[in-house]
Amino acid sequence: MLEQCNILLKKYFGFDEFRKGQEAAVNSVLNKKDAFVIMPTGGGKSLCYQIPALVQEGITLVISPLIALMKDQVDSLNSVGIPSTFINSTLSSNEIDERLYQAYLGEYRLLYVSPERLESHGFCSRLLGMHVSMIAVDEAHCVSQWGHDFRLSYRQIPDFINKLPQRPVVMALTATATEQVKEDIINLLGLNNPELVITGFDRKNLKFAVVNGVEKKDYIKKYVNENKGSAGIIYAATRKETESIYKLLAHEGVRVGMYHAGLRDEERSRIQEAFIYDDIDIMVATNAFGMGIDKSNVRYVIHHNMPKNMEAYYQEAGRAGRDGEDSECILLFSPGDVQTQKYFIDEADIPQERKALEYQKLQRMVDYCHVSTCLRKFILEYFGERVEEENCGNCSVCCDDRELQDITIEAQKIISCVYRAKERFGKTIIIDVLKGSKNKKIFENKLDQISTYGIMASSDRDFINLITNKLCADGYLRVTEEHYPVLKLTQKSIDVLKNNEKIYMKVEKVKSHVNVDNELFNLLKNLRKDISTKVGLPPYIILHDSTLKEIASKLPESTEALKKIKGFGEKKVDLYGEKVVDLVLNYMAEKGITSKSDSETTSINEKKSRGQTKEEKIKSYMVTYNLYTQGLSLKEIAEERGLSIATVEGHIFQCFEEGLKINLDDLIPKEFEDLILNVIKEFGKVEKLKPIKEALPEEVGYTSIKAVLYKYKYAG
Known part of the structure; x- marks a missing residue:
């Protein structure tokens, strides 16, 4: 039967083989054994029950809390010829009756329902008359009160299963679960000695980054502009922040949408659909957006604010790169984020015991934002996965090879300016003073007369801004929010002024995501x-x-x-x-x-170049030549331009023949130089290069031969 599953995998989904863990999960179902599947977002959980649904008699019931995901998966399955449907609150009673009748007649292989439906005795009684061969419980962590998205309706699932005339195979699936939540899922869903299929939580294609001490909106604006055409999600903690970021990007001419709980249902549906259909590139949203959105080509997720816990962060960040392509997950941290999340916890209508747990989880999230070791290791160990490697090579900590820069003197100038301005002004005015601005407000407040006026006139404004943000983020300055933001001193700022503490900084840079320039x-x-x-x-x-x-x-x-x-x-x-x-x-x-x-x-x-005009080719050669004159190696130029090294050599040699300055030695493999020269001498008068090429090792290209000819005056 497994061989049949492989055939169906290729026929309907276009894959030659199962991904890690999928075959074990499918095998479990075929052997009539319950399964507990933990796979990261984008790891292919849905295939674990969709493939068995094609070979078993009866219908597979999928319990999912996500209306959007139901529609996505049903549309996807029907598009490849697998009859499926869903029942949820978006349907009329007549539509529900019709779909249940068709399911009873066996016209569907999969039926998706929300857990809330199982609270209806009438609905459950209609399902009891069907041959249910399997029940797949998606987002199974929702059954546990210690999970990050507890839903009481999930507790109805075991009762429903027990009422069925014949108990079907049950598969529970989730992407995020701590050890405590794992035990809850098995016990509360009543899984019978389940096959544990745990592929790990790692998503190697995702690059994780935490960015401290930057002006967040400036960072986002720059990043988005440098990654035009790429799909991205930007999460913010509040509706106000969401609207602010949306307006900022819309003003920049970006194809952007906004999503939060304050919008009308029709508006949310419209903008969500625009994002799914690639009519807009970026969605700015609160955490109300994203659950069940199976959009595979999201290239980056930026968190404008720190989420409340690691489960929420990993789930939201995991919406990037579901197609397996390289993607980025960036968290912009500032101390104010902590207070925002504490406020949400305080205001939540939950038991005190639960609040205590939420505070613990929040502290782990804060730890993540300040950790100086591998971010991926931190995440995986949070979910109970043992990690031996100390360097993942794909997070902002492990990839950060810049040297620490001592910014103590610059920090002292900024702090001193705040002090001499009597802690009465915001960041913009302070930077104006340091730069020696002729701003009218400077003269009105006699700030041109204080000793720090113009003291950083030669420094870049963005650099001063960056350091000021870092000082605020790390508690060397604090920002009040009375009528407008004002910079104030702290005890830590006094320590810096007295030379009791040094300040170091690694200047954060927005790294452009590599787009397919094709x-x-x-x-x-x-x-x-x-x-x-x-x-x-x-x-x-x-x-x-x-x-x-x-x-x-x-x-x-x-x-x-x-x-x-x-x-x-x-x-x-x-x-x-x-x-x-x-x-x-x-x-x-x-x-x-x-x-x-x-x-x-x-x-x-390289193929495209065959059809280029001479002018286009010369233009292409000059791009390569300019990189060459900047000191890049041939390998680096090849990687930058997406060409082979041989083609890069050819471009540079063409520029040499055009009379541009080239070091011919750069084009001649040193280990073959004497050999090339001796072979050329053997041929005497050189009329054709092909016989020479055939007499040399494969590693020697035509460009190398021509370079030797010119170097030793055999050419021309």
Whole structure:
């Protein structure tokens, strides 16, 4: 039967093999054994019950608290030919009756319902008449009061299971669960000696970063502008902050939407749909947004404020990179975030015992924001996963190889200015004083007469701003919120002024996410968008970004070749295959790209160059030459431009022939220089390079041969 599951995996979902943990979970169901599955967000939990649903008799009942996820998954399943439906509060009573009747007749393989439905005796009685072969409990952590999203309705699930004429196999699934929550899930759902399928919590494609001491909105604005065209989510703690960030980005001309609980249901649905269908790039939202949003191509998640606990943070951050592509999760921290979350806990209508737990979880979140060791290790160990490696190589701590900069003198100047201005002004005025501004307000308040006026005139304003933010974040200054923000001194600022403490800082830089600068990839995205609009399905359900990137890389020239692309199952080949192949073939013809078989190693960028005009080629050569004159190595230039080293050598040599200054030694492999020279001498008069090339090792390229010819005056 497992062999049949592999065939179905390829046929419906386009995958050649199961991902880690999926096969074990499927096996458990096929052997009629309960399963408890813990996989990270984007790890492929849904396939663990969707594949068995195709081979078992009866219907698979999926209990999910997320209305949006129900619709997403049902749309996705129906789009590949797997009959499925959902029942939730968005349907009328007539629609519910019709769907239940069709389910009774066996017309669906999967039926999605919310846990609240199980509180209705009438609804449950109608399900009891069906052949339920399996129950999948998604977001199973909701059953535990110690989980981060406890829902009382989950406690109804065991009673419902016990009422069924024949107990089905039960599978519980979650992405986040501490040891205590794991035990609760098994006990409260009544799992019978379940198969434990725990693949770990790690998402290696996600880069985690904590950024302290920056002006948050400036950081976000800069990051978004440097990552135009990439889909992202920006979370804020309050509606006010959400609206403020939304207005900031909208003013910048960014395709942005806003989502919070204060909006009307219709407005939230409209903006959520716009994000899902790629009509906007960025969603600015409170934590009211995202539960069950299966949008796979989110390239970054930025938290403008620190979340209340690690479970919430990891779940929200995990909405990035669900397609497996590299993505970033950035948390912008400031001390005020802690007070905001404490306020939320204090105001919550929960037992005191629960509040005490929430305070403990909040403290662990604060620890994460200040930890000086690997961020990934901190997260994984929080969830009980043992981690031996001290350096993950993919978080802001492990990747931060900058030297600490002593900013004590600069800090003393700023603190001194606050003191001499008698702690009466905000950051903007203080920076104006330090810069020696001619601002009218400076003269009105006689701030041009204090000793710190113009003391940092030669320093960059952004640099002063950055240090000031760090001083506030680390408690060397505090900000009041009376009528307007005012900078005040603290005991720590006195210690700095008295030289009792040194201050060091690593200047934070916004790192641009590497976008696919590929014309064909963008054409494929446009085609996907057209199909999406016509069939009424989100683009990521049509084809994932990772699938489009593989198409752009491998240039499949037939529908048969498309079947070898990950994520292109038979149904999708039938539906979209010809359109995709036509686009690829037209693109290749337009760019003068020959069949992929002529060179398995030629990159798309190199192929594109074959169809360029002479002027375009020279322009391309000059880009390479400029990088060369900046001191970059050939390897670094190749990585920067997406070219092979041989092509980079060729570009540079073309610039040499145009009369530009080049060190020929850079183009000659030192271990082969004498050999190349001797072979050239053997040929005497050099008319053609091919015989020389054939007499040399494969590692020696034509560019190296030509460089030796010029160096030793054999050319010309």
